[in-house]
Amino acid sequence: MHTLTGVYALDALDNAERDRFERHLRRCQGCAGEVRGLRETATMLAVAVARQPPPALRDRVLAAIARTRQLPPVEQQPRPEPRPVWRTRLAVAMAAVCLIAALVLGATQIATQRQLDRAQARNRAVAAVLAAPDAHILTRATSAGGAVAVVVSRQRRMLVVTAAGLPPLSAAKVYELWLIGAKIRAAGLLPAPAAGRAGPVLVAGLRPGDRVGLTVEPAGGSAQPTTTPIVVVPLRA
């Protein structure tokens, strides 16, 4: 399969082979890198034969675009193996999620000054993790569908978890987070996903070597996991 990078870059596969190779490409990081370089090379072959089309074409094209509607951008879906650009976008999306969470809290759930103070403190803590100089983001697909994103700050020994695309659960069940080190520590419940999104959840008390796990537990949560994690995110040392 791997040696098809060249013929793929030149569009020299028939449609069926092309589809098959593109499926392979999604799983093969090495191939994708090579294909990028070879495609840029093919572009040089195109630029090398550049020739000006008849001037009338310009007018026709400009007239045509004036009556042609453009496609909207593709909305980013979580993918199992995100590229760096996706991570950046996710970080932006997460910042937006934080804001929305704050607004929702402000509008619907806050009855007392004390609740407001608590919500604001929580948002500040989330923002502090996101803004920490050593913060980095990790994402993993879950076996139940969707993906979780974890922003870790080792300095603050905290992390922030959000999830997107998790399947909704019945009222009798919840998503629960775990810090998995020498012992497994409960790290809080993930709020029920709304419009596929859940979190941000702030987790403190991170220790070196910890991993983050997510399980489905009976409502109210458990002291120790009772099911197999749908995702475990190793945190880079």
Next chain:
Amino acid sequence: MNTGDMRTPQPDPGPREGRDQDLEWLLTRVARGEQAAFEAVYDRLAGPAYGVIRKVVRDPAQSEEVTQEVLLEVWRTASRFEAAKGSAMTWAMTIAHRRAIDRVRSAAAATQREHMTAHVALADDEVAETVEATLTRERVRRCLGSLTELQRESITLAYYGGYTYRQVAGLLGVALGTIKTRIRDGLIRLRDCVGVNW
């Protein structure tokens, strides 16, 4: 301003890189529906697109038609361009080359192709009208010259001829596996020779 006077000239990123970034920036404006930006994009892309389409399709009237489709596609799908996946020029040339190939392959299905022995060398009669194209053309010509004959022939038949590698194998009377690896090896050599930074 003082700072302006003190500033030393920036190292030249090279015309191609500088202009490619420019193209990417223009595309983001096109995605927002700016027709003026599209005019600039047209002026950058029309030459290479028409050139490669002519190579593959050959018939001038049909080539013009395909070029129009491609540029319209660039307008329509500008928001789908992702800089992380490759340069803007490559994004556009991929659309152009694939459209050209769709045209000849569907035509080939209806009638037998007229030019089964495609003249696929970089012919001298073709006018490259920009400095950029002339430089690239010279560089590509020199680099193609450094490949083995089989590498060069299979790459030009596949890319400029628009043939599948199975057809290339048939035309050259060489085993499929051989063509596959010759094309890959040749492209890698070409990549290293022309100095593609990806």
